[in-house]
Amino acid sequence: MIGKKMEAALNEQIKEELASAYLYLSMSAHFAAEGWDGMAGWMRVQAQEEQEHAMRLFDHIVERGGKVKLHALPAPEAKWASPLAAFQAAHKHEQHITACIHSLVDLAVKEKDHAAGAMLQWFVTEQVEEEDHASKAVQLLKLMGSEGRGLVIADHELGRRVAEKD
Numbered sequence: 001m002i003g004k005k006m007e008a009a010l011n012e013q014i015k016e017e018l019a020s021a022y023l024y025l026s027m028s029a030h031f032a033a034e035g036w037d038g039m040a041g042w043m044r045v046q047a048q049e050e051q052e053h054a055m056r057l058f059d060h061i062v063e064r065g066g067k068v069k070l071h072a073l074p075a076p077e078a079k080w081a082s083p084l085a086a087f088q089a090a091h092k093h094e095q096h097i098t099a100c101i102h103s104l105v106d107l108a109v110k111e112k113d114h115a116a117g118a119m120l121q122w123f124v125t126e127q128v129e130e131e132d133h134a135s136k137a138v139q140l141l142k143l144m145g146s147e148g149r150g151l152v153i154a155d156h157e158l159g160r161r162v163a164e165k166d
Ligand code: OFO
Pocket: 017, 020, 049, 050, 053, 093, 094, 097, 127, 130
């Protein structure tokens, strides 16, 4: 049986993951409207992964006899000054999510909740990848420049991203 504190904290994290999905969907919509199909696709794959993250937490709560409580999601931003600005925002967002996951691991230790601790280790590893993906995209956009041919090539390159299986 999951403890009340951990249940509440994981419910909060479900909200964070779904808010991440919402943010990346908004970025996808923004890029699609601007004609950057590759970057729109990258963000769409990312949004899909975030929903899967939320469901991992959802299932953990249910499997341990807890109750999932869904919270209201804030409306995400809808416009970014440039592709680089959007990917920098994505990278910053992932750093925030990493901090959330680390706090949850600390709580699992404090509460002696070994089951949650084990489940959360997957997220610790995943966040290394999440930050790396966003940071590599930022690096690519910086290298290729903010306009013209360079950006077209970067868009094509980022569009090659496909959903990963864990
Ligand atoms: Fe769920 O990792 Fe990104 O936010």
